[in-house]
Amino acid sequence: MATPMQLVGAHPRANIRVDLQVIADMIEPGTRVLDVGCGDGQLLDYLVHFRQVDGRGMEISQAGVNNCVAHGLSVIQGDADTDLKDYPSDAFDYVILSQTLQATHDPREVLMQLVRIGRRAIVSFPNFGAWHVRLKLLWSGKMPVTDSYDVAWYETPNIHLCTIDDFAELCSDVGITIERGMVLDAAGRPRALRAPGFLANLLGEQGLFVLGRRA
Amino acid sequence: MTISSPKISLTPPPVLPGERFVIPADDPLPLDNGGRLGPVTIAYRTYGRLDERKANAVLVCHALTGDQFVAETHPVTGKPGWWETLVGPGRVLDTDRFFVICANVIGGCMGTTGPKEADPATGRPYGLSFPVITIGDMVRAQKRLVESLGIESLFCVVGGSMGGMQVLQWATAHPEMVFSAMPIATAARHSAQNIAFHEVGRQAIMADPEWCGGAYAERGTRPHRGLAVARMAAHITYLSETALHRKFGRNLQDRDALSYGFGADFQVESYLRHQGSTFVERFDANSYLYITRAMDYFDLARDFGGQLANAFRGSRARFCVVSFTSDWLFPTSESRALVHALNAAAANVSFVEIPTDKGHDAFLLDEPELFKVLGGFVEGCAERRGLKR
Numbered sequence: 049m050a051t052p053m054q055l056v057g058a059h060p061r062a063n064i065r066v067d068l069q070v071i072a073d074m075i076e077p078g079t080r081v082l083d084v085g086c087g088d089g090q091l092l093d094y095l096v097h098f099r100q101v102d103g104r105g106m107e108i109s110q111a112g113v114n115n116c117v118a119h120g121l122s123v124i125q126g127d128a129d130t131d132l133k134d135y136p137s138d139a140f141d142y143v144i145l146s147q148t149l150q151a152t153h154d155p156r157e158v159l160m161q162l163v164r165i166g167r168r169a170i171v172s173f174p175n176f177g178a179w180h181v182r183l184k185l186l187w188s189g190k191m192p193v194t195d196s197y198d199v200a201w202y203e204t205p206n207i208h209l210c211t212i213d214d215f216a217e218l219c220s221d222v223g224i225t226i227e228r229g230m231v232l233d234a235a236g237r238p239r240a241l242r243a244p245g246f247l248a249n250l251l252g253e254q255g256l257f258v259l260g261r262r263a
Numbered sequence: 264m265t266i267s268s269p270k271i272s273l274t275p276p277p278v279l280p281g282e283r284f285v286i287p288a289d290d291p292l293p294l295d296n297g298g299r300l301g302p303v304t305i306a307y308r309t310y311g312r313l314d315e316r317k318a319n320a321v322l323v324c325h326a327l328t329g330d331q332f333v334a335e336t337h338p339v340t341g342k343p344g345w346w347e348t349l350v351g352p353g354r355v356l357d358t359d360r361f362f363v364i365c366a367n368v369i370g371g372c373m374g375t376t377g378p379k380e381a382d383p384a385t386g387r388p389y390g391l392s393f394p395v396i397t398i399g400d401m402v403r404a405q406k407r408l409v410e411s412l413g414i415e416s417l418f419c420v421v422g423g424s425m426g427g428m429q430v431l432q433w434a435t436a437h438p439e440m441v442f443s444a445m446p447i448a449t450a451a452r453h454s455a456q457n458i459a460f461h462e463v464g465r466q467a468i469m470a471d472p473e474w475c476g477g478a479y480a481e482r483g484t485r486p487h488r489g490l491a492v493a494r495m496a497a498h499i500t501y502l503s504e505t506a507l508h509r510k511f512g513r514n515l516q517d518r519d520a521l522s523y524g525f526g527a528d529f530q531v532e533s534y535l536r537h538q539g540s541t542f543v544e545r546f547d548a549n550s551y552l553y554i555t556r557a558m559d560y561f562d563l564a565r566d567f568g569g570q571l572a573n574a575f576r577g578s579r580a581r582f583c584v585v586s587f588t589s590d591w592l593f594p595t596s597e598s599r600a601l602v603h604a605l606n607a608a609a610a611n612v613s614f615v616e617i618p619t620d621k622g623h624d625a626f627l628l629d630e631p632e633l634f635k636v637l638g639g640f641v642e643g644c645a646e647r648r649g650l651k652r
Binding site for chain 1: 642
């Protein structure tokens with residue numbers, strides 16, 4: 049196993065990462081949820097046990113999937129870029145894509161798939177427009193390496209980085225409605241700023257959006 | 264030089280232990296070929312106890328050459344049960360907790376009605392007059408058995424390879440009776456390559472003069488050479504190139520130099536010959552023909568307008584699909600196709616690929632990662648079924 053997994057299905061953990069808790073609080077109990085890029089299943093496990101959702105997961109890493117299934121979660125090995133198209137429309141109430149969008153090959157297509165198969169999509173991603181990222185690029189003239197972008201440009205899985213304003217623009221272009229937008233600080237706590245917006249794009253470490261289809 | 268002749272006793276084998284269920288002649292089993300079969304005896308074994316709600320029953324489906332002796336010493340070979348690693352006290356399918364059923368498939372040769380059993384109409388062995396049966400027929404017969412035990416819903420149906428085909432058949436033909444399903448190292452249809460390998464095996468049997476057009480039982484012969492060759496060819500498909508190399512390499516068998524002859528110079532040859540000759544002691548050649556045919560005919564989508572996803576439409580069962588990285592007989596791509604179809608039907612599915620170099624046979628071997636995954640899945644299902652630990 050590549051990384052030690054902490055998840056214990058039989059003894060669900062009540063304490064999850066702060067940014068995941070923010071997402072969990074957006075989910076209505078008893079709904080159908082797909083967590084795309086569910087990793088070690090932390091959020092999914094919480095949702096299944098504390099929100100009583102009908103929860104499914106998709107994860108690209110074999111170790112992650114095997115661990116999730118070994119803990120009783122319904123998770124498949126799959127790739128957001130290629131495998132979302134299999135799901136029927138409106139199969140879920142929520143489709144979650146947490147910290148994964150920037151690693152996909154075709155973020156636009158992935159977003160369209162999310163709002164097709166889910167009534168709502170919840171998407172979070174690191175904000176490349178954050179002031180310190182801008183400063184690093186401006187002052188050093190090199191690709192920023194920060195908490196959110198903690199590997200060098202040549203080995204990062206994050207191939208489609210964007211700012212909050214970029215994201216909002218794409219949503220608008222492809223007919224996706226932003227029902228709710230917020231930014232999180234470096235610790236994953238929500239900040240009192242409305243996203244998208246100038247300050248959100250400057251001060252937000254992460255963007256977190258609830259998306260829907262344009263009526 | 265050919266394969267050494269195995270010692271075969273033509274005296275009838277001892278009566279096999281275990282339970283019997285009979286589908287009566289006046290209520291025969293309808294078959295996919297349009298015919299009916301009855302009476303049909305089904306030889307089966309059970310382990311553990313059925314709980315009061317009859318909610319803890321697990322049906323284990325065996326593979327091509329398996330049988331009902333899943334979790335006990337085999338009465339013919341004296342070897343451990345074929346899935347004792349998975350089924351037994353304290354195992355993933357804990358017999359202290361679950362009621363485990365395993366039945367010999369129809370067409371088989373371990374006590375269930377098959378080509379070597381006597382046709383009540385003639386008093387002679389069926390031989391090739393036995394109808395060509397399908398995976399669907401096998402499952403239809405198992406359903407009668409399960410119902411006879413008073414079970415309306417199986418907690419889990421599990422099997423690997425051909426056993427996995429039965430799992431898929433159960434989940435699609437009788438979805439209301441399946442709470443959870445674990446199809447392992449299997450596919451929703453037999454591929455051209457797999458049919459090709461089976462055809463080689465069947466031709467080897469039929470080319471053996473002692474096969475006698477299938478009537479060898481009456482002639483007092485046994486096509487053991489043909490059956491052994493079939494088994495040897497098939498056995499290669501159960502392993503991986505890596506595993507074969509790791510096990511045998513080019514090592515010589517009981518000699519220091521090449522013999523410049525056709526004896527078993529190499530360990531791998533000796534191993535295959537051994538596999539062939541031990542197999543014929545426990546398996547019937549005609550059964551091999553019939554059961555391989557049933558696998559070849561399996562194509563789940565065909566019954567659902569060619570769309571595999573339709574097979575799972577509205578399915579409420581929880582699925583755990585498992586493949587192995589080095590399995591080239593039922594490769595991961597087959598499991599993935601299955602998962603895509605399950606997703607398209609919005610079914611509840613888990614899918615894992617287990618890294619191993621042991622090939623298709625991995626599902627029968629000690630694979631801790633497999634047990635961990637299946638254990639977690641079973642636990643999750645048991646929780647939702649309200650089964651006590």
